[in-house]
Amino acid sequence: MQIRNVQLSDSLSIAGLMTQLGYPTSGEEMNERLTRLLPLPNHNSYVAELSGTVAGFIALDVNPYYEKNGYYGRILALVVDDRFRGKKIGQQLVEKSEAWFIERKAGDVLVNSSVKRLDAHRFYENLGYDKTGFRFVKKISLTPTKFSS
Numbered sequence: 001m002q003i004r005n006v007q008l009s010d011s012l013s014i015a016g017l018m019t020q021l022g023y024p025t026s027g028e029e030m031n032e033r034l035t036r037l038l039p040l041p042n043h044n045s046y047v048a049e050l051s052g053t054v055a056g057f058i059a060l061d062v063n064p065y066y067e068k069n070g071y072y073g074r075i076l077a078l079v080v081d082d083r084f085r086g087k088k089i090g091q092q093l094v095e096k097s098e099a100w101f102i103e104r105k106a107g108d109v110l111v112n113s114s115v116k117r118l119d120a121h122r123f124y125e126n127l128g129y130d131k132t133g134f135r136f137v138k139k140i141s142l143t144p145t146k147f148s149s
Helices: 008-021 027-037 089-103 118-126
Strands: 002-005 043-050 053-064 071-080 106-111
Touching (some): 008 043, 008 053, 043 089, 053 089, 089 106
Antiparallel strands (some): 053 071
16 A cells, blocks of 8 residues: 555545545635645645555644644545455555654644444544544525624
């Protein structure tokens, strides 16, 4: 297995993985997203390849804390193709990502996982991640609104 940086030519494969994760995505949509994300200095993405097939994907970023000094890393997405699960691909992607975080002086790594993804919770716990809180989400209108002064 080879872990390497994502390239635009991986768009279709990553779109398929994101669709498996529950976020239907076309190759064109992923190409647009990667075009915006790949140049960002605080962002990185890796794929795991087995015999020329993209078997897994992880996306990351690093940001400064507001609540304390220093930086934190965040796993934005992690998915391993259903056909290749159980082969430690996810673990190797996380380990590669943690090395990237360390290079950028990120002292903590954060990851969100849906309450429904119990296998993912066990996966992260087995890698030493702790449950520390809840995530709240509210969809808001993208239509401009008037702010009162």
